[in-house]
Amino acid sequence: MKTVAVRRVGGFALMAVAVFALVCGAAQWLRGDLDWVRVPLSFYLIGPGAVWVRAAYVLLALALAMLGWGWYRALAPAARRATPAALFVLAGVALCVTAFATTNTYAHPATLHGLVHGIAAQTTFLCVTVAMLLLAGRLFHDARWRRHAGVASTWAVVCFVGLWVQALWRSAPRGLSQKLLIVLILGWLAWMAWLLWRKADEEVASAD
Known part of the structure:
Protein backbone atom coordinates (compact mmCIF):
# COMPACT_ATOMS: atom_id res chain seq x y z
CA MET A 1 0.00 0.00 0.00
CA LYS A 2 2.83 2.38 0.81
CA THR A 3 4.40 1.77 -2.59
CA VAL A 4 1.10 2.42 -4.39
CA ALA A 5 0.62 5.72 -2.53
CA VAL A 6 4.18 6.82 -3.26
CA ARG A 7 3.81 5.96 -6.94
CA ARG A 8 0.58 7.96 -7.15
CA VAL A 9 2.28 10.93 -5.54
CA GLY A 10 5.10 10.66 -8.07
CA GLY A 11 2.63 10.46 -10.95
CA PHE A 12 0.67 13.47 -9.71
CA ALA A 13 3.81 15.54 -9.17
CA LEU A 14 5.10 14.66 -12.64
CA MET A 15 1.78 15.69 -14.17
CA ALA A 16 1.75 18.95 -12.19
CA VAL A 17 5.27 19.89 -13.28
CA ALA A 18 4.36 19.15 -16.90
CA VAL A 19 1.18 21.27 -16.69
CA PHE A 20 3.09 24.15 -15.10
CA ALA A 21 5.75 24.01 -17.82
CA LEU A 22 3.16 23.85 -20.61
CA VAL A 23 0.97 26.67 -19.26
CA CYS A 24 3.84 29.02 -18.46
CA GLY A 25 5.63 28.12 -21.68
CA ALA A 26 2.51 28.85 -23.72
CA ALA A 27 2.13 32.18 -21.93
CA GLN A 28 5.53 33.26 -23.27
CA TRP A 29 4.16 32.96 -26.82
CA LEU A 30 0.60 34.14 -26.25
CA ARG A 31 1.45 37.29 -24.30
CA GLY A 32 2.91 39.34 -27.11
CA ASP A 33 2.62 42.46 -24.94
CA LEU A 34 5.38 41.18 -22.66
CA ASP A 35 9.08 40.86 -23.48
CA TRP A 36 9.84 37.35 -22.17
CA VAL A 37 13.58 38.05 -22.05
CA ARG A 38 13.17 41.12 -19.87
CA VAL A 39 10.19 40.42 -17.61
CA PRO A 40 10.03 37.70 -14.94
CA LEU A 41 7.37 35.01 -14.85
CA SER A 42 5.45 36.96 -12.21
CA PHE A 43 4.28 39.44 -14.85
CA TYR A 44 2.23 36.67 -16.46
CA LEU A 45 0.13 36.52 -13.29
CA ILE A 46 -1.38 39.84 -14.37
CA GLY A 47 -3.57 40.44 -17.41
CA PRO A 48 -4.95 38.11 -20.09
CA GLY A 49 -4.68 34.44 -19.22
CA ALA A 50 -3.47 35.15 -15.69
CA VAL A 51 -6.06 32.79 -14.18
CA TRP A 52 -4.48 29.85 -15.98
CA VAL A 53 -1.00 30.79 -14.82
CA ARG A 54 -2.25 31.15 -11.24
CA ALA A 55 -3.91 27.74 -11.45
CA ALA A 56 -0.61 26.25 -12.66
CA TYR A 57 1.19 27.87 -9.71
CA VAL A 58 -1.28 26.36 -7.23
CA LEU A 59 -1.00 22.95 -8.88
CA LEU A 60 2.79 23.08 -8.66
CA ALA A 61 2.56 24.21 -5.02
CA LEU A 62 0.50 21.13 -4.19
CA ALA A 63 2.97 18.96 -6.08
CA LEU A 64 5.90 20.35 -4.07
CA ALA A 65 4.23 19.42 -0.78
CA MET A 66 3.28 15.97 -2.06
CA LEU A 67 6.73 15.33 -3.49
CA GLY A 68 8.30 16.10 -0.13
CA TRP A 69 5.92 13.65 1.56
CA GLY A 70 6.40 11.04 -1.15
CA TRP A 71 10.16 11.01 -0.83
CA TYR A 72 9.95 10.95 2.94
CA ARG A 73 7.87 7.78 2.66
CA ALA A 74 10.01 6.28 -0.11
CA LEU A 75 13.27 6.50 1.83
CA ALA A 76 14.29 3.90 4.38
CA PRO A 77 13.50 5.01 7.96
CA ALA A 78 17.17 5.50 8.76
CA ALA A 79 17.60 7.83 5.78
CA ARG A 80 14.53 9.97 6.45
CA ARG A 81 14.70 13.55 7.66
CA ALA A 82 11.70 15.80 8.08
CA THR A 83 13.54 18.97 7.02
CA PRO A 84 13.42 18.44 3.23
CA ALA A 85 9.71 17.59 3.35
CA ALA A 86 8.99 20.63 5.55
CA LEU A 87 10.91 22.90 3.18
CA PHE A 88 8.96 21.58 0.20
CA VAL A 89 5.70 22.31 2.05
CA LEU A 90 6.91 25.82 2.96
CA ALA A 91 7.90 26.37 -0.67
CA GLY A 92 4.41 25.33 -1.74
CA VAL A 93 2.78 27.78 0.66
CA ALA A 94 5.09 30.58 -0.48
CA LEU A 95 4.34 29.76 -4.12
CA CYS A 96 0.60 30.15 -3.47
CA VAL A 97 1.25 33.56 -1.89
CA THR A 98 3.37 34.44 -4.91
CA ALA A 99 0.50 33.56 -7.21
CA PHE A 100 -2.10 35.76 -5.49
CA ALA A 101 -0.06 38.73 -4.23
CA THR A 102 0.25 41.01 -7.27
CA THR A 103 3.82 41.78 -8.20
CA ASN A 104 5.24 45.27 -8.65
CA THR A 105 5.68 46.26 -12.30
CA TYR A 106 7.97 48.72 -14.01
CA ALA A 107 5.04 50.99 -14.92
CA HIS A 108 3.64 51.52 -11.41
CA PRO A 109 5.01 52.56 -7.99
CA ALA A 110 5.94 49.88 -5.47
CA THR A 111 3.13 48.51 -3.30
CA LEU A 112 2.82 46.44 -0.14
CA HIS A 113 1.39 43.45 -2.00
CA GLY A 114 4.29 43.77 -4.44
CA LEU A 115 6.70 43.52 -1.51
CA VAL A 116 4.84 40.45 -0.21
CA THR A 129 16.70 24.66 -3.80
CA VAL A 130 17.73 23.95 -0.20
CA ALA A 131 15.16 21.14 -0.01
CA MET A 132 16.58 19.72 -3.24
CA LEU A 133 20.09 19.70 -1.78
CA LEU A 134 19.00 18.08 1.47
CA LEU A 135 16.81 15.46 -0.17
CA ALA A 136 19.51 14.56 -2.68
CA GLY A 137 21.93 14.11 0.20
CA ARG A 138 19.56 11.70 1.93
CA LEU A 139 19.63 9.40 -1.11
CA PHE A 140 23.24 8.52 -0.25
CA HIS A 141 21.99 7.01 3.02
CA ASP A 142 19.52 4.60 1.37
CA ALA A 143 21.06 1.68 -0.54
CA ARG A 144 17.91 1.38 -2.68
CA TRP A 145 18.26 4.91 -4.06
CA ARG A 146 21.99 5.54 -3.74
CA ARG A 147 22.72 5.10 -7.44
CA HIS A 148 20.58 8.17 -8.17
CA ALA A 149 22.19 10.33 -5.48
CA GLY A 150 25.10 11.60 -7.56
CA VAL A 151 22.93 12.98 -10.35
CA ALA A 152 20.35 14.37 -7.91
CA SER A 153 23.04 16.11 -5.83
CA THR A 154 24.93 17.57 -8.79
CA TRP A 155 21.73 18.84 -10.38
CA ALA A 156 20.60 20.36 -7.07
CA VAL A 157 23.95 22.11 -6.61
CA VAL A 158 23.69 23.60 -10.10
CA CYS A 159 20.22 24.94 -9.25
CA PHE A 160 21.37 26.35 -5.92
CA VAL A 161 24.35 28.09 -7.50
CA GLY A 162 22.10 29.29 -10.32
CA LEU A 163 19.76 30.88 -7.78
CA TRP A 164 22.59 33.00 -6.37
CA VAL A 165 23.96 33.85 -9.80
CA GLN A 166 20.50 35.01 -10.82
CA ALA A 167 20.12 37.03 -7.60
CA LEU A 168 23.56 38.68 -7.69
CA TRP A 169 24.11 39.19 -11.42
CA ARG A 170 21.90 42.25 -11.68
CA SER A 171 22.89 43.14 -15.25
CA ALA A 172 21.62 39.83 -16.65
CA PRO A 173 18.24 39.90 -18.44
CA ARG A 174 15.87 39.34 -15.51
CA GLY A 175 13.28 37.34 -17.38
CA LEU A 176 15.70 35.08 -19.21
CA SER A 177 17.92 34.33 -16.21
CA GLN A 178 14.95 33.59 -13.96
CA LYS A 179 13.25 31.35 -16.49
CA LEU A 180 16.43 29.37 -17.15
CA LEU A 181 16.67 28.74 -13.40
CA ILE A 182 13.01 27.69 -13.30
CA VAL A 183 13.60 25.24 -16.16
CA LEU A 184 16.52 23.68 -14.25
CA ILE A 185 14.42 23.34 -11.08
CA LEU A 186 11.44 21.94 -12.97
CA GLY A 187 13.71 19.38 -14.63
CA TRP A 188 14.97 18.17 -11.25
CA LEU A 189 11.45 18.00 -9.82
CA ALA A 190 10.19 16.11 -12.87
CA TRP A 191 13.03 13.60 -12.69
CA MET A 192 12.53 12.99 -8.97
CA ALA A 193 8.78 12.62 -9.50
CA TRP A 194 9.44 10.17 -12.33
CA LEU A 195 11.69 8.11 -10.05
CA LEU A 196 8.86 7.81 -7.55
CA TRP A 197 6.32 6.99 -10.22
CA ARG A 198 8.35 4.44 -12.19
CA LYS A 199 10.90 3.11 -9.73
CA ALA A 200 9.32 3.00 -6.27
CA ASP A 201 7.98 -0.54 -6.53
CA GLU A 202 11.21 -1.71 -8.21
CA GLU A 203 13.38 -0.24 -5.44
CA VAL A 204 11.23 -1.70 -2.68
CA ALA A 205 11.24 -5.11 -4.37
CA SER A 206 15.02 -5.02 -4.68
CA ALA A 207 15.35 -4.44 -0.94
CA ASP A 208 13.19 -7.44 0.00
Whole structure:
Protein backbone atom coordinates (compact mmCIF):
# COMPACT_ATOMS: atom_id res chain seq x y z
CA MET A 1 0.00 0.00 0.00
CA LYS A 2 2.83 2.38 0.81
CA THR A 3 4.40 1.77 -2.59
CA VAL A 4 1.10 2.42 -4.39
CA ALA A 5 0.62 5.72 -2.53
CA VAL A 6 4.18 6.82 -3.26
CA ARG A 7 3.81 5.96 -6.94
CA ARG A 8 0.58 7.96 -7.15
CA VAL A 9 2.28 10.93 -5.54
CA GLY A 10 5.10 10.66 -8.07
CA GLY A 11 2.63 10.46 -10.95
CA PHE A 12 0.67 13.47 -9.71
CA ALA A 13 3.81 15.54 -9.17
CA LEU A 14 5.10 14.66 -12.64
CA MET A 15 1.78 15.69 -14.17
CA ALA A 16 1.75 18.95 -12.19
CA VAL A 17 5.27 19.89 -13.28
CA ALA A 18 4.36 19.15 -16.90
CA VAL A 19 1.18 21.27 -16.69
CA PHE A 20 3.09 24.15 -15.10
CA ALA A 21 5.75 24.01 -17.82
CA LEU A 22 3.16 23.85 -20.61
CA VAL A 23 0.97 26.67 -19.26
CA CYS A 24 3.84 29.02 -18.46
CA GLY A 25 5.63 28.12 -21.68
CA ALA A 26 2.51 28.85 -23.72
CA ALA A 27 2.13 32.18 -21.93
CA GLN A 28 5.53 33.26 -23.27
CA TRP A 29 4.16 32.96 -26.82
CA LEU A 30 0.60 34.14 -26.25
CA ARG A 31 1.45 37.29 -24.30
CA GLY A 32 2.91 39.34 -27.11
CA ASP A 33 2.62 42.46 -24.94
CA LEU A 34 5.38 41.18 -22.66
CA ASP A 35 9.08 40.86 -23.48
CA TRP A 36 9.84 37.35 -22.17
CA VAL A 37 13.58 38.05 -22.05
CA ARG A 38 13.17 41.12 -19.87
CA VAL A 39 10.19 40.42 -17.61
CA PRO A 40 10.03 37.70 -14.94
CA LEU A 41 7.37 35.01 -14.85
CA SER A 42 5.45 36.96 -12.21
CA PHE A 43 4.28 39.44 -14.85
CA TYR A 44 2.23 36.67 -16.46
CA LEU A 45 0.13 36.52 -13.29
CA ILE A 46 -1.38 39.84 -14.37
CA GLY A 47 -3.57 40.44 -17.41
CA PRO A 48 -4.95 38.11 -20.09
CA GLY A 49 -4.68 34.44 -19.22
CA ALA A 50 -3.47 35.15 -15.69
CA VAL A 51 -6.06 32.79 -14.18
CA TRP A 52 -4.48 29.85 -15.98
CA VAL A 53 -1.00 30.79 -14.82
CA ARG A 54 -2.25 31.15 -11.24
CA ALA A 55 -3.91 27.74 -11.45
CA ALA A 56 -0.61 26.25 -12.66
CA TYR A 57 1.19 27.87 -9.71
CA VAL A 58 -1.28 26.36 -7.23
CA LEU A 59 -1.00 22.95 -8.88
CA LEU A 60 2.79 23.08 -8.66
CA ALA A 61 2.56 24.21 -5.02
CA LEU A 62 0.50 21.13 -4.19
CA ALA A 63 2.97 18.96 -6.08
CA LEU A 64 5.90 20.35 -4.07
CA ALA A 65 4.23 19.42 -0.78
CA MET A 66 3.28 15.97 -2.06
CA LEU A 67 6.73 15.33 -3.49
CA GLY A 68 8.30 16.10 -0.13
CA TRP A 69 5.92 13.65 1.56
CA GLY A 70 6.40 11.04 -1.15
CA TRP A 71 10.16 11.01 -0.83
CA TYR A 72 9.95 10.95 2.94
CA ARG A 73 7.87 7.78 2.66
CA ALA A 74 10.01 6.28 -0.11
CA LEU A 75 13.27 6.50 1.83
CA ALA A 76 14.29 3.90 4.38
CA PRO A 77 13.50 5.01 7.96
CA ALA A 78 17.17 5.50 8.76
CA ALA A 79 17.60 7.83 5.78
CA ARG A 80 14.53 9.97 6.45
CA ARG A 81 14.70 13.55 7.66
CA ALA A 82 11.70 15.80 8.08
CA THR A 83 13.54 18.97 7.02
CA PRO A 84 13.42 18.44 3.23
CA ALA A 85 9.71 17.59 3.35
CA ALA A 86 8.99 20.63 5.55
CA LEU A 87 10.91 22.90 3.18
CA PHE A 88 8.96 21.58 0.20
CA VAL A 89 5.70 22.31 2.05
CA LEU A 90 6.91 25.82 2.96
CA ALA A 91 7.90 26.37 -0.67
CA GLY A 92 4.41 25.33 -1.74
CA VAL A 93 2.78 27.78 0.66
CA ALA A 94 5.09 30.58 -0.48
CA LEU A 95 4.34 29.76 -4.12
CA CYS A 96 0.60 30.15 -3.47
CA VAL A 97 1.25 33.56 -1.89
CA THR A 98 3.37 34.44 -4.91
CA ALA A 99 0.50 33.56 -7.21
CA PHE A 100 -2.10 35.76 -5.49
CA ALA A 101 -0.06 38.73 -4.23
CA THR A 102 0.25 41.01 -7.27
CA THR A 103 3.82 41.78 -8.20
CA ASN A 104 5.24 45.27 -8.65
CA THR A 105 5.68 46.26 -12.30
CA TYR A 106 7.97 48.72 -14.01
CA ALA A 107 5.04 50.99 -14.92
CA HIS A 108 3.64 51.52 -11.41
CA PRO A 109 5.01 52.56 -7.99
CA ALA A 110 5.94 49.88 -5.47
CA THR A 111 3.13 48.51 -3.30
CA LEU A 112 2.82 46.44 -0.14
CA HIS A 113 1.39 43.45 -2.00
CA GLY A 114 4.29 43.77 -4.44
CA LEU A 115 6.70 43.52 -1.51
CA VAL A 116 4.84 40.45 -0.21
CA HIS A 117 5.01 38.91 -3.67
CA GLY A 118 8.76 39.48 -3.90
CA ILE A 119 9.46 38.00 -0.48
CA ALA A 120 7.24 35.01 -1.20
CA ALA A 121 8.88 34.39 -4.57
CA GLN A 122 12.38 34.46 -3.11
CA THR A 123 11.25 32.24 -0.23
CA THR A 124 9.95 29.74 -2.77
CA PHE A 125 13.22 29.64 -4.69
CA LEU A 126 15.35 29.39 -1.56
CA CYS A 127 13.22 26.71 0.13
CA VAL A 128 12.99 24.60 -3.02
CA THR A 129 16.70 24.66 -3.80
CA VAL A 130 17.73 23.95 -0.20
CA ALA A 131 15.16 21.14 -0.01
CA MET A 132 16.58 19.72 -3.24
CA LEU A 133 20.09 19.70 -1.78
CA LEU A 134 19.00 18.08 1.47
CA LEU A 135 16.81 15.46 -0.17
CA ALA A 136 19.51 14.56 -2.68
CA GLY A 137 21.93 14.11 0.20
CA ARG A 138 19.56 11.70 1.93
CA LEU A 139 19.63 9.40 -1.11
CA PHE A 140 23.24 8.52 -0.25
CA HIS A 141 21.99 7.01 3.02
CA ASP A 142 19.52 4.60 1.37
CA ALA A 143 21.06 1.68 -0.54
CA ARG A 144 17.91 1.38 -2.68
CA TRP A 145 18.26 4.91 -4.06
CA ARG A 146 21.99 5.54 -3.74
CA ARG A 147 22.72 5.10 -7.44
CA HIS A 148 20.58 8.17 -8.17
CA ALA A 149 22.19 10.33 -5.48
CA GLY A 150 25.10 11.60 -7.56
CA VAL A 151 22.93 12.98 -10.35
CA ALA A 152 20.35 14.37 -7.91
CA SER A 153 23.04 16.11 -5.83
CA THR A 154 24.93 17.57 -8.79
CA TRP A 155 21.73 18.84 -10.38
CA ALA A 156 20.60 20.36 -7.07
CA VAL A 157 23.95 22.11 -6.61
CA VAL A 158 23.69 23.60 -10.10
CA CYS A 159 20.22 24.94 -9.25
CA PHE A 160 21.37 26.35 -5.92
CA VAL A 161 24.35 28.09 -7.50
CA GLY A 162 22.10 29.29 -10.32
CA LEU A 163 19.76 30.88 -7.78
CA TRP A 164 22.59 33.00 -6.37
CA VAL A 165 23.96 33.85 -9.80
CA GLN A 166 20.50 35.01 -10.82
CA ALA A 167 20.12 37.03 -7.60
CA LEU A 168 23.56 38.68 -7.69
CA TRP A 169 24.11 39.19 -11.42
CA ARG A 170 21.90 42.25 -11.68
CA SER A 171 22.89 43.14 -15.25
CA ALA A 172 21.62 39.83 -16.65
CA PRO A 173 18.24 39.90 -18.44
CA ARG A 174 15.87 39.34 -15.51
CA GLY A 175 13.28 37.34 -17.38
CA LEU A 176 15.70 35.08 -19.21
CA SER A 177 17.92 34.33 -16.21
CA GLN A 178 14.95 33.59 -13.96
CA LYS A 179 13.25 31.35 -16.49
CA LEU A 180 16.43 29.37 -17.15
CA LEU A 181 16.67 28.74 -13.40
CA ILE A 182 13.01 27.69 -13.30
CA VAL A 183 13.60 25.24 -16.16
CA LEU A 184 16.52 23.68 -14.25
CA ILE A 185 14.42 23.34 -11.08
CA LEU A 186 11.44 21.94 -12.97
CA GLY A 187 13.71 19.38 -14.63
CA TRP A 188 14.97 18.17 -11.25
CA LEU A 189 11.45 18.00 -9.82
CA ALA A 190 10.19 16.11 -12.87
CA TRP A 191 13.03 13.60 -12.69
CA MET A 192 12.53 12.99 -8.97
CA ALA A 193 8.78 12.62 -9.50
CA TRP A 194 9.44 10.17 -12.33
CA LEU A 195 11.69 8.11 -10.05
CA LEU A 196 8.86 7.81 -7.55
CA TRP A 197 6.32 6.99 -10.22
CA ARG A 198 8.35 4.44 -12.19
CA LYS A 199 10.90 3.11 -9.73
CA ALA A 200 9.32 3.00 -6.27
CA ASP A 201 7.98 -0.54 -6.53
CA GLU A 202 11.21 -1.71 -8.21
CA GLU A 203 13.38 -0.24 -5.44
CA VAL A 204 11.23 -1.70 -2.68
CA ALA A 205 11.24 -5.11 -4.37
CA SER A 206 15.02 -5.02 -4.68
CA ALA A 207 15.35 -4.44 -0.94
CA ASP A 208 13.19 -7.44 0.00
